[in-house]
Amino acid sequence: MIEPGLYHMLFISTTLFFIGVYGFFTRRNLVTMLMSVELILNSVNLNFIAFNKYLWYDNE
């Protein structure tokens, strides 16, 4: 197993985003569409956190 880094986070958030997009397209129910949107929003959040963690790297 590889030590996790920025690209792992980006992989997770991208996959989450497109899972959300898939859900948004297939669902016909307002509540479930809202759930898919929540997934999309969370993938964006995860992106922000990952960039903050790994691109502004502070060497201890």
Add this chain to the structure above:
Amino acid sequence: MFIVKYIKEVFGGLKSLLVGMRRTGYYFTHHKEIITEQYPDNRDTLVMADRFKGEVILLHDENNEHACTGCTACELACPNATIKIVTKFDITPEGKKKKAIDKFVYHLELCTMCNLCIVACPTDAIKMAQTFEHSVFNRADLTKILNKPDSKIREGIE
């Protein structure tokens, strides 16, 4: 004013809560007042309340005499046919026939302890006892005959 009323409400509510908590707190710290009866252990000293009604009994005095004339007022008063009085005719020394009870049948398993028979009795012959350990193995044991064998009516009761 609105604000004053609001603050008054808050403090009034808090005060009433504290009053309630003081009462339960008092009980919590005063164990002497505990009202629980530890029943099978204190069977000897157990005192039932006056109002407790256990079963109907027919009062007998020391001469084995009771006051029941067999008028069946109690039987008529009973809402669920608990009492059944079987009468007979005694022959008095003067040779007259006199009505008297043969059997005072009492079905404890039907009785709801409503006290109507006691109220209806014109001669105060029956009353409610305070016994309560009525469990038996056979239901037939609950059908009781209240007049004792060879008992007879007291003199002067009509």
Add this chain to the structure above:
Amino acid sequence: MPGLPLSWRGNEGEVMWSLTNISSAIHDWLNQTFNPTWVMVIEMVIAGIAVIGLFAVLGLVLVLMERRVAAWMQIRLGPNRVGPFGLMQSLADTLKLLVKEGMTPDGADKFLFNLAPFIAMMVAMLLMAPIAFAKGFQLWDMNIGVLYVTAISSIMVISILMAGWASNNKYSLMGAMRSGAQIVSYELSAGLSILTIVVLTGSLNITDIINAQADGWWIFKGHIPVIISFVIFIIAVTAETNRAPFDLAEAESELTAGFHTEYSGMKFALFFLAEYINVFIVCAIGATLFLGGWMPFHIGNWEAFNHVMDYIPSSVWFFGKTFFLIFVIMWFRWTFPRLRIDQLLTLEWKYLLPISMFNLLLVTALAILGWHF
């Protein structure tokens, strides 16, 4: 070593009863013997066993305590048949629940139905992490301690909603909805009253909050605003743990048993245990924030008195304060009648929330001006 599950803190040799030496000795020995991953795993296992053991003991003690307090407040005797003074009663109850058949109703969502009690239990376990049980005895000393507790305890409501929905029973559903509305509302005022102490201390860390009370507990140092927020905190957490007089979620006269109507046997026992553990946790948080955690009681310059107080072990102080708060919450339960749902929401939105917001402003002013001792 920050970040490890068992980060034992505290200075050595300050108080004779400190547990720091033992725990750091175990930690050092493990580090010498195994590599870091295994040390982590072993320490997690030790922490898990300790928490589960604490759960079992707390469950037994609190159930017995509740029944005794209830009995004495209602002029009764309480359990006194099993064991000396009835001390074994809760053990017998546990045994009964263990051997009972666990039933799943027809038409229930089996997966969620079985998951709900375990979520309730897991949340209670996670909440144990940041609590400081004694000087230098804490499972995870994170820098967001109080916020962590607020966050994790909000998962609790999910398990209740899940149980209510999965049971396929209208009473369960109504109980779950009531409980959801209730917990979500009362979280606000509980959070705001926790915030007053955070404002005064300037830190979310539990260790910092306790250390800030070395020269006096906040309830004495903080004047009237802190007392107000303490009262609000106690009321709000009573509601959050679904205890009487706020037990609408399981109001037995209206909803049979609310969200756990369909639960029996071990699954019911888990809900039951989780409720008592939650009571313990919120009381422990209350004791930590307002009553100084494991800090002994000191009075100004009375050197001799303070010295005697220092000799009482810190864990005794902590558990003493916690159990005092638990007793107060039980006192509420056996004194007050249950609220109606509209009264419940009126109490929160018209009284507790405005008062605690205003109170937070007061405390902020107090902290900026430095008027606390």
Add this chain to the structure above:
Amino acid sequence: MKKKKGKKKKKKTLLGRGEAIMSGSTVIFYLLAAITLVSALLAVTTRMIFRAAIYLLFALIGIAGIYFWLQYEFIAAVQIIVYVGGIVVLIIFSIFLTQQAGEQLPKQKLGRQLFAALASFCGLALVMLQLAQHAFVETGNKAIEPTVANIGTQMLGVEEGGYSLPFEVVSMLLLAALIGCIVIALKSKPETE
């Protein structure tokens, strides 16, 4: 207590390739990632609506776990408070009020499903391709320690890099929402003739 990370003592590369050691922290990361992705997938595919909400909950908790793993504890706690305590409860309440227990959602047309799957897969492939072809460069700026105190000062700071203005704008939004709530909840005056 569960999710904590061992000290990272490896050299810092953006894609930590090269070290194939299986440390505890790595295992925990992959576990969290798997939980997040699997429950997100289940949330959008299951046909039982309440289960979808619960799977969404697990996905959100998994993300919070990843934040914990990154040692951003404050953000993790906020994630749990906002999403679990707020949004999932809101969703569950709307399910309670609008849906029937034990009912399943209607099945979707196969064509729509295929189209959606194809579209999201293409998008995913496109983004992955871009990620693989372009490298990220470190800015060299010092990161701000994500402690509570730093977040607080940053959020209300008026000097350079402070977020005072966006913070105030957002609080205006919240105020508008609060006033809207009160207006809706206010009882209308009884009509008196």
